[in-house]
Amino acid sequence: xxxxxxxxxxxxxxxxxxxxxxxxxxxxxxxxxxxxxxxxxxxxxxxxxxxxxxxxxxxxxxxxxxxxxxxxxxxxxxxxxxxxxxxxxxxxxxxxxxxxxxxxxxxxxxxxxxxxxxxxxxxxxxxxxxxxxxxxxxxxxxxxxxxxxxxxxxxxxxxxxxxxxxxxxxxxxxxxxxxxxxxxxxxxxxxxxxxxxxxxxxxxxxxxxxxxxxxxxxxxxxxxxxxxxxxxxxxxxxxxxxxxxxxxxxxxxxxxxxxxxxxxxxxxxxxxxxxxxxxxxxxxxxxxxxxxxxxxxxxxxxxxxxxxxxxxxxxxxxxxxxxxxxxxxxxxxxxxxxxxxxxxxxxxxxxxxxxxxxxxxxxxxxxxxxxxxxxxxxxxxxxxxxxxxxxxxxxxxxxxxxxxxxxxxxxx
Numbered sequence: 316x317x318x319x320x321x322x323x324x325x326x327x328x329x330x331x332x333x334x335x336x337x338x339x340x341x342x343x344x345x346x347x348x349x350x351x352x353x354x355x356x357x358x359x360x361x362x363x364x365x366x367x368x369x370x371x372x373x374x375x376x377x378x379x380x381x382x383x384x385x386x387x388x389x390x391x392x393x394x395x396x397x398x399x400x401x402x403x404x405x406x407x408x409x410x411x412x413x414x415x416x417x418x419x420x421x422x423x424x425x426x427x428x429x430x431x432x433x434x435x436x437x438x439x440x441x442x443x444x445x446x447x448x449x450x451x452x453x454x455x456x457x458x459x460x461x462x463x464x465x466x467x468x469x470x471x472x473x474x475x476x477x478x479x480x481x482x483x484x485x486x487x488x489x490x491x492x493x494x495x496x497x498x499x500x501x502x503x504x505x506x507x508x509x510x511x512x513x514x515x516x517x518x519x520x521x522x523x524x525x526x527x528x529x530x531x532x533x534x535x536x537x538x539x540x541x542x543x544x545x546x547x548x549x550x551x552x553x554x555x556x557x558x559x560x561x562x563x564x565x566x567x568x569x570x571x572x573x574x575x576x577x578x579x580x581x582x583x584x585x586x587x588x589x590x591x592x593x594x595x596x597x598x599x600x601x602x603x604x605x606x607x608x609x610x611x612x613x614x615x616x617x618x619x620x621x622x623x624x625x626x627x628x629x630x631x632x633x634x635x636x637x638x639x640x641x642x643x644x645x646x647x648x649x650x651x652x653x654x655x656x657x658x659x660x661x662x663x664x665x666x667x668x669x670x671x672x673x674x675x676x677x678x679x680x681x682x683x684x685x686x687x688x689x690x691x692x693x694x695x696x697x698x699x700x701x702x703x704x705x706x707x708x709x710x711x712x713x714x715x716x717x718x719x720x721x722x723x724x725x726x727x
Contacts, residue, residue: 323399324591331395345581346388351380384572389580396587397553400522401535405561407554407568408580412518412538413439414573415552419514419534422567423478426452431471432480433492434459435697438686440482459697460490467500476504482516487645487681487705488698489618491632498531512560521672523594524639533560539583541672545593549582551575593674596710597642603713604706604720605644613724615702618645642708643671652701654727655680659704661723664715671707676716678706
Protein backbone atom coordinates (compact mmCIF):
# COMPACT_ATOMS: atom_id res chain seq x y z
CA UNK A 316 0.00 0.00 0.00
CA UNK A 317 2.89 2.38 0.72
CA UNK A 318 4.68 3.98 -2.26
CA UNK A 319 8.00 3.70 -0.42
CA UNK A 320 9.59 2.26 2.69
CA UNK A 321 8.92 5.04 5.17
CA UNK A 322 11.33 5.87 7.99
CA UNK A 323 10.26 5.04 11.58
CA UNK A 324 9.51 8.66 12.48
CA UNK A 325 7.04 8.79 9.58
CA UNK A 326 5.27 5.61 10.67
CA UNK A 327 4.87 6.48 14.35
CA UNK A 328 1.47 8.15 13.72
CA UNK A 329 -0.19 5.22 12.00
CA UNK A 330 1.71 1.93 11.91
CA UNK A 331 -0.26 -1.09 13.09
CA UNK A 332 -3.52 0.82 13.64
CA UNK A 333 -6.69 0.57 11.53
CA UNK A 334 -9.05 3.53 12.17
CA UNK A 335 -11.99 1.64 10.64
CA UNK A 336 -11.88 -0.80 13.57
CA UNK A 337 -12.28 2.07 16.05
CA UNK A 338 -15.10 4.23 14.66
CA UNK A 339 -12.65 6.07 12.40
CA UNK A 340 -10.71 7.62 15.33
CA UNK A 341 -7.49 9.03 13.94
CA UNK A 342 -5.63 8.04 17.12
CA UNK A 343 -5.75 4.62 18.70
CA UNK A 344 -8.24 4.72 21.62
CA UNK A 345 -7.37 3.53 25.11
CA UNK A 346 -8.69 -0.03 25.34
CA UNK A 347 -9.37 0.14 29.06
CA UNK A 348 -10.61 -3.42 29.43
CA UNK A 349 -9.46 -6.52 31.26
CA UNK A 350 -10.96 -9.11 28.93
CA UNK A 351 -12.23 -9.51 25.36
CA UNK A 352 -15.36 -11.21 23.98
CA UNK A 353 -14.98 -14.22 21.64
CA UNK A 354 -17.28 -14.56 18.65
CA UNK A 355 -17.62 -18.26 19.35
CA UNK A 356 -16.30 -21.01 21.62
CA UNK A 357 -14.25 -22.36 18.70
CA UNK A 358 -12.59 -18.96 18.27
CA UNK A 359 -11.74 -18.88 21.97
CA UNK A 360 -10.18 -22.33 21.71
CA UNK A 361 -8.06 -21.27 18.72
CA UNK A 362 -6.90 -18.09 20.41
CA UNK A 363 -5.74 -20.02 23.48
CA UNK A 364 -3.98 -22.66 21.38
CA UNK A 365 -1.81 -19.94 19.88
CA UNK A 366 -1.36 -18.05 23.15
CA UNK A 367 0.02 -21.12 24.94
CA UNK A 368 2.04 -22.43 22.01
CA UNK A 369 -0.01 -25.59 21.55
CA UNK A 370 0.21 -25.22 17.77
CA UNK A 371 1.82 -23.08 15.09
CA UNK A 372 -0.32 -20.33 13.62
CA UNK A 373 -1.73 -20.89 10.16
CA UNK A 374 -0.69 -18.64 7.25
CA UNK A 375 -2.29 -15.20 7.59
CA UNK A 376 -3.75 -16.12 11.00
CA UNK A 377 -3.45 -13.38 13.59
CA UNK A 378 -3.40 -14.14 17.34
CA UNK A 379 -6.68 -12.97 18.83
CA UNK A 380 -7.32 -10.77 21.84
CA UNK A 381 -7.98 -12.73 25.02
CA UNK A 382 -7.12 -10.91 28.23
CA UNK A 383 -5.06 -7.75 28.87
CA UNK A 384 -2.38 -9.66 30.78
CA UNK A 385 -1.69 -11.51 27.52
CA UNK A 386 -2.41 -8.84 24.92
CA UNK A 387 -4.15 -5.52 24.48
CA UNK A 388 -4.46 -3.35 21.34
CA UNK A 389 -2.58 -0.43 22.90
CA UNK A 390 0.28 -2.68 23.94
CA UNK A 391 0.33 -4.63 20.70
CA UNK A 392 0.46 -1.57 18.43
CA UNK A 393 3.07 0.07 20.67
CA UNK A 394 5.28 -3.02 20.51
CA UNK A 395 4.99 -3.16 16.72
CA UNK A 396 6.05 0.48 16.45
CA UNK A 397 9.00 0.05 18.81
CA UNK A 398 10.27 -2.81 16.64
CA UNK A 399 10.64 -0.39 13.73
CA UNK A 400 13.34 1.66 15.44
CA UNK A 401 15.62 -1.25 16.33
CA UNK A 402 14.80 -3.58 13.46
CA UNK A 403 13.56 -6.20 15.92
CA UNK A 404 11.20 -9.10 15.22
CA UNK A 405 9.32 -8.83 18.52
CA UNK A 406 8.96 -6.52 21.49
CA UNK A 407 7.61 -6.84 25.03
CA UNK A 408 6.62 -3.76 27.03
CA UNK A 409 6.77 -3.89 30.82
CA UNK A 410 5.43 -1.89 33.73
CA UNK A 411 8.94 -0.58 34.51
CA UNK A 412 12.50 -0.70 33.28
CA UNK A 413 13.50 -2.85 36.26
CA UNK A 414 10.72 -5.35 35.51
CA UNK A 415 12.11 -5.66 31.97
CA UNK A 416 15.65 -6.17 33.29
CA UNK A 417 14.69 -8.61 36.04
CA UNK A 418 12.49 -10.67 33.71
CA UNK A 419 15.34 -11.10 31.20
CA UNK A 420 17.83 -12.04 33.92
CA UNK A 421 15.43 -14.54 35.50
CA UNK A 422 14.57 -16.11 32.14
CA UNK A 423 18.11 -16.69 30.92
CA UNK A 424 19.85 -17.55 34.20
CA UNK A 425 19.45 -20.53 36.53
CA UNK A 426 20.95 -21.49 39.92
CA UNK A 427 24.63 -22.23 39.42
CA UNK A 428 24.95 -19.93 36.41
CA UNK A 429 27.03 -16.76 36.22
CA UNK A 430 26.23 -13.41 34.68
CA UNK A 431 29.04 -11.46 33.00
CA UNK A 432 28.12 -7.78 33.27
CA UNK A 433 29.60 -4.39 32.45
CA UNK A 434 30.47 -1.90 35.18
CA UNK A 435 29.11 0.59 36.04
CA UNK A 436 25.43 -0.10 35.54
CA UNK A 437 22.33 1.70 36.80
CA UNK A 438 22.06 1.42 40.59
CA UNK A 439 18.87 -0.66 40.51
CA UNK A 440 20.48 -3.13 38.10
CA UNK A 441 23.58 -3.32 40.29
CA UNK A 442 21.39 -4.11 43.31
CA UNK A 443 19.52 -6.87 41.47
CA UNK A 444 22.75 -8.45 40.22
CA UNK A 445 24.70 -8.24 43.48
CA UNK A 446 21.98 -8.47 46.15
CA UNK A 447 19.06 -10.42 44.63
CA UNK A 448 20.51 -12.91 42.12
CA UNK A 449 22.99 -14.39 44.67
CA UNK A 450 19.96 -15.50 46.72
CA UNK A 451 19.11 -17.75 43.77
CA UNK A 452 22.63 -19.10 43.42
CA UNK A 453 23.53 -16.84 40.47
CA UNK A 454 26.87 -15.02 40.54
CA UNK A 455 27.72 -11.72 38.85
CA UNK A 456 31.14 -11.23 37.27
CA UNK A 457 31.89 -7.59 36.47
CA UNK A 458 34.17 -6.12 33.80
CA UNK A 459 35.11 -2.55 32.91
CA UNK A 460 36.07 -0.75 29.67
CA UNK A 461 39.68 -0.95 30.83
CA UNK A 462 39.67 -4.77 30.72
CA UNK A 463 41.05 -6.47 27.60
CA UNK A 464 39.34 -9.40 25.91
CA UNK A 465 41.88 -11.77 27.46
CA UNK A 466 41.31 -10.33 30.94
CA UNK A 467 37.54 -10.67 30.64
CA UNK A 468 37.80 -14.25 29.36
CA UNK A 469 40.16 -15.11 32.23
CA UNK A 470 37.52 -13.90 34.71
CA UNK A 471 34.67 -15.71 32.99
CA UNK A 472 36.00 -19.05 31.66
CA UNK A 473 34.64 -22.18 33.32
CA UNK A 474 32.35 -20.07 35.53
CA UNK A 475 29.08 -21.13 33.92
CA UNK A 476 28.41 -17.81 32.20
CA UNK A 477 25.06 -17.94 30.40
CA UNK A 478 24.43 -14.26 29.70
CA UNK A 479 26.52 -11.17 28.96
CA UNK A 480 24.71 -8.04 30.15
CA UNK A 481 26.01 -4.70 28.89
CA UNK A 482 24.94 -1.14 29.65
CA UNK A 483 26.49 1.20 27.12
CA UNK A 484 26.95 4.11 27.45
CA UNK A 485 27.22 3.41 31.15
CA UNK A 486 25.24 5.32 33.76
CA UNK A 487 26.52 7.78 35.04
CA UNK A 488 30.03 7.99 33.50
CA UNK A 489 29.20 7.64 29.78
CA UNK A 490 31.80 4.84 29.52
CA UNK A 491 31.45 2.88 26.28
CA UNK A 492 31.64 -0.89 25.81
CA UNK A 493 32.51 -2.53 22.50
CA UNK A 494 29.48 -4.62 21.51
CA UNK A 495 31.40 -6.49 18.80
CA UNK A 496 33.89 -7.52 21.49
CA UNK A 497 31.06 -8.58 23.82
CA UNK A 498 29.65 -10.73 21.01
CA UNK A 499 33.04 -12.38 20.48
CA UNK A 500 33.37 -13.09 24.21
CA UNK A 501 29.87 -14.58 24.39
CA UNK A 502 30.60 -16.83 21.41
CA UNK A 503 33.86 -18.05 22.95
CA UNK A 504 32.16 -18.79 26.27
CA UNK A 505 29.18 -20.54 24.71
CA UNK A 506 28.70 -23.64 22.59
CA UNK A 507 26.24 -24.62 19.88
CA UNK A 508 24.16 -26.55 22.42
CA UNK A 509 24.57 -23.98 25.19
CA UNK A 510 24.82 -20.50 23.67
CA UNK A 511 25.68 -17.42 25.69
CA UNK A 512 23.39 -14.53 24.84
CA UNK A 513 24.18 -10.80 24.83
CA UNK A 514 21.65 -8.36 26.31
CA UNK A 515 22.20 -4.61 26.06
CA UNK A 516 20.62 -1.84 28.11
CA UNK A 517 20.31 0.94 25.51
CA UNK A 518 18.46 3.42 27.73
CA UNK A 519 21.07 6.20 27.47
CA UNK A 520 20.84 6.23 23.65
CA UNK A 521 17.14 5.54 23.28
CA UNK A 522 15.97 3.81 20.09
CA UNK A 523 17.47 6.61 17.97
CA UNK A 524 21.23 6.86 18.48
CA UNK A 525 22.40 3.23 18.85
CA UNK A 526 21.01 -0.09 17.58
CA UNK A 527 22.58 -2.99 19.52
CA UNK A 528 20.71 -5.71 17.60
CA UNK A 529 22.60 -4.64 14.49
CA UNK A 530 25.88 -4.83 16.42
CA UNK A 531 25.62 -8.44 17.55
CA UNK A 532 23.33 -8.24 20.58
CA UNK A 533 20.54 -10.79 21.02
CA UNK A 534 18.30 -8.56 23.15
CA UNK A 535 18.01 -4.82 23.68
CA UNK A 536 16.43 -3.36 26.81
CA UNK A 537 15.09 0.08 27.70
CA UNK A 538 13.76 1.94 30.61
CA UNK A 539 10.96 3.36 28.45
CA UNK A 540 10.36 5.87 31.24
CA UNK A 541 13.29 7.80 29.80
CA UNK A 542 13.60 8.96 26.16
CA UNK A 543 10.80 6.73 24.81
CA UNK A 544 8.29 8.16 27.30
CA UNK A 545 10.17 11.42 27.55
CA UNK A 546 7.71 13.48 29.63
CA UNK A 547 8.28 12.27 33.22
CA UNK A 548 4.68 11.10 33.42
CA UNK A 549 4.94 7.31 33.20
CA UNK A 550 7.00 4.29 34.25
CA UNK A 551 7.68 1.55 31.68
CA UNK A 552 10.28 -0.81 30.22
CA UNK A 553 10.81 -2.66 26.97
CA UNK A 554 12.73 -5.66 25.62
CA UNK A 555 13.27 -6.38 21.92
CA UNK A 556 14.92 -9.15 19.93
CA UNK A 557 14.34 -12.08 17.61
CA UNK A 558 11.09 -14.03 17.74
CA UNK A 559 12.55 -17.14 19.39
CA UNK A 560 14.15 -15.41 22.36
CA UNK A 561 11.34 -12.92 22.72
CA UNK A 562 8.80 -15.72 22.98
CA UNK A 563 10.62 -16.81 26.15
CA UNK A 564 10.55 -13.27 27.50
CA UNK A 565 6.88 -12.84 26.63
CA UNK A 566 5.94 -16.15 28.23
CA UNK A 567 7.61 -15.25 31.52
CA UNK A 568 6.03 -11.79 31.38
CA UNK A 569 2.62 -13.44 31.09
CA UNK A 570 3.11 -15.44 34.27
CA UNK A 571 4.94 -12.78 36.27
CA UNK A 572 2.15 -10.41 35.23
CA UNK A 573 4.44 -7.40 34.86
CA UNK A 574 3.16 -6.17 31.50
CA UNK A 575 2.30 -2.50 31.03
CA UNK A 576 -1.36 -1.48 31.04
CA UNK A 577 -3.35 0.13 28.20
CA UNK A 578 -3.06 3.66 29.60
CA UNK A 579 0.73 3.40 29.70
CA UNK A 580 0.73 1.90 26.21
CA UNK A 581 -1.36 4.80 24.91
CA UNK A 582 0.93 7.38 26.52
CA UNK A 583 3.99 5.73 25.00
CA UNK A 584 2.42 5.74 21.54
CA UNK A 585 1.83 9.47 21.96
CA UNK A 586 5.47 9.93 22.96
CA UNK A 587 6.85 7.96 20.01
CA UNK A 588 5.39 10.54 17.63
CA UNK A 589 7.83 13.19 18.88
CA UNK A 590 10.75 10.93 19.82
CA UNK A 591 13.12 12.03 17.06
CA UNK A 592 12.27 15.72 17.39
CA UNK A 593 12.79 15.66 21.16
CA UNK A 594 15.99 13.64 21.16
CA UNK A 595 17.54 15.68 18.35
CA UNK A 596 16.97 18.93 20.27
CA UNK A 597 18.24 17.41 23.50
CA UNK A 598 21.46 16.29 21.81
CA UNK A 599 22.02 19.75 20.33
CA UNK A 600 21.48 21.35 23.73
CA UNK A 601 23.83 18.87 25.42
CA UNK A 602 26.63 19.74 23.02
CA UNK A 603 26.36 23.42 23.95
CA UNK A 604 26.23 22.66 27.70
CA UNK A 605 29.23 20.32 27.55
CA UNK A 606 31.29 22.85 25.62
CA UNK A 607 30.53 25.46 28.29
CA UNK A 608 31.48 23.15 31.16
CA UNK A 609 34.85 22.24 29.64
CA UNK A 610 36.04 25.81 29.88
CA UNK A 611 34.81 26.57 33.40
CA UNK A 612 37.44 27.01 36.14
CA UNK A 613 35.30 25.24 38.77
CA UNK A 614 34.87 22.11 36.64
CA UNK A 615 37.57 19.46 36.94
CA UNK A 616 36.47 16.98 34.25
CA UNK A 617 33.55 16.57 31.82
CA UNK A 618 32.18 13.16 30.79
CA UNK A 619 30.59 13.73 27.39
CA UNK A 620 30.80 11.51 24.32
CA UNK A 621 31.25 14.45 21.99
CA UNK A 622 34.57 15.25 23.70
CA UNK A 623 36.28 11.87 23.30
CA UNK A 624 39.87 12.08 22.14
CA UNK A 625 40.24 11.10 18.46
CA UNK A 626 42.32 7.97 18.13
CA UNK A 627 41.41 6.65 21.58
CA UNK A 628 39.70 3.30 22.07
CA UNK A 629 36.58 4.99 23.43
CA UNK A 630 36.47 7.23 20.35
CA UNK A 631 36.75 4.19 18.07
CA UNK A 632 33.79 2.52 19.81
CA UNK A 633 31.80 5.76 19.61
CA UNK A 634 32.33 6.11 15.86
CA UNK A 635 31.47 2.45 15.26
CA UNK A 636 28.37 2.17 17.43
CA UNK A 637 26.67 5.53 17.91
CA UNK A 638 25.18 8.18 15.65
CA UNK A 639 25.09 10.93 18.29
CA UNK A 640 26.90 11.98 21.46
CA UNK A 641 23.54 11.87 23.23
CA UNK A 642 22.07 14.21 25.81
CA UNK A 643 23.69 13.00 29.03
CA UNK A 644 26.53 15.07 30.49
CA UNK A 645 28.33 14.32 33.74
CA UNK A 646 31.12 16.35 35.30
CA UNK A 647 33.42 16.45 38.31
CA UNK A 648 33.13 19.70 40.21
CA UNK A 649 36.27 20.90 41.93
CA UNK A 650 35.91 19.88 45.58
CA UNK A 651 33.63 17.13 46.86
CA UNK A 652 30.16 16.48 48.19
CA UNK A 653 29.88 19.90 49.84
CA UNK A 654 30.60 21.73 46.57
CA UNK A 655 28.41 19.38 44.54
CA UNK A 656 25.45 19.91 46.88
CA UNK A 657 25.99 23.68 46.85
CA UNK A 658 25.81 23.65 43.05
CA UNK A 659 22.72 21.42 42.94
CA UNK A 660 20.85 23.48 45.54
CA UNK A 661 21.56 26.70 43.63
CA UNK A 662 20.02 25.59 40.31
CA UNK A 663 16.96 27.55 39.16
CA UNK A 664 15.89 26.01 35.83
CA UNK A 665 17.28 22.50 36.19
CA UNK A 666 15.23 20.25 38.46
CA UNK A 667 17.04 18.37 41.22
CA UNK A 668 15.64 14.90 40.54
CA UNK A 669 16.64 11.44 39.38
CA UNK A 670 15.67 9.85 36.05
CA UNK A 671 16.70 11.14 32.64
CA UNK A 672 15.70 11.59 29.03
CA UNK A 673 12.71 13.83 29.60
CA UNK A 674 11.75 17.20 28.15
CA UNK A 675 12.88 19.05 31.28
CA UNK A 676 16.55 19.17 32.31
CA UNK A 677 17.47 17.25 35.46
CA UNK A 678 20.49 17.21 37.77
CA UNK A 679 21.46 14.69 40.44
CA UNK A 680 24.33 13.39 42.59
CA UNK A 681 24.92 9.73 41.64
CA UNK A 682 27.13 8.77 44.61
CA UNK A 683 24.40 9.60 47.16
CA UNK A 684 21.33 9.08 44.97
CA UNK A 685 20.98 6.70 41.99
CA UNK A 686 24.19 4.77 42.76
CA UNK A 687 24.24 5.04 46.56
CA UNK A 688 23.71 1.26 46.92
CA UNK A 689 26.72 0.42 44.75
CA UNK A 690 29.61 -0.73 46.94
CA UNK A 691 32.06 1.97 47.99
CA UNK A 692 34.90 0.00 46.40
CA UNK A 693 33.11 -0.19 43.06
CA UNK A 694 32.16 3.49 43.14
CA UNK A 695 35.79 4.43 43.74
CA UNK A 696 37.05 2.08 41.02
CA UNK A 697 34.51 3.36 38.48
CA UNK A 698 34.88 7.07 39.13
CA UNK A 699 31.49 7.62 40.78
CA UNK A 700 32.94 10.04 43.31
CA UNK A 701 31.44 12.63 45.64
CA UNK A 702 32.35 15.35 43.13
CA UNK A 703 30.47 13.75 40.21
CA UNK A 704 27.26 15.46 39.04
CA UNK A 705 24.98 14.02 36.35
CA UNK A 706 22.92 16.20 34.02
CA UNK A 707 20.10 15.05 31.77
CA UNK A 708 19.61 17.75 29.18
CA UNK A 709 16.09 18.64 28.07
CA UNK A 710 14.53 20.69 25.28
CA UNK A 711 14.75 24.15 26.87
CA UNK A 712 16.71 26.97 25.27
CA UNK A 713 20.36 26.00 25.69
CA UNK A 714 21.39 29.57 26.58
CA UNK A 715 19.02 29.48 29.53
CA UNK A 716 20.47 26.15 30.65
CA UNK A 717 24.01 27.52 30.46
CA UNK A 718 22.95 30.63 32.41
CA UNK A 719 21.54 28.40 35.14
CA UNK A 720 24.69 26.26 35.36
CA UNK A 721 26.92 29.34 35.40
CA UNK A 722 25.01 31.10 38.17
CA UNK A 723 24.97 27.90 40.27
CA UNK A 724 28.72 27.37 39.79
CA UNK A 725 29.34 31.00 40.80
CA UNK A 726 27.74 30.23 44.18
CA UNK A 727 30.15 27.37 44.92
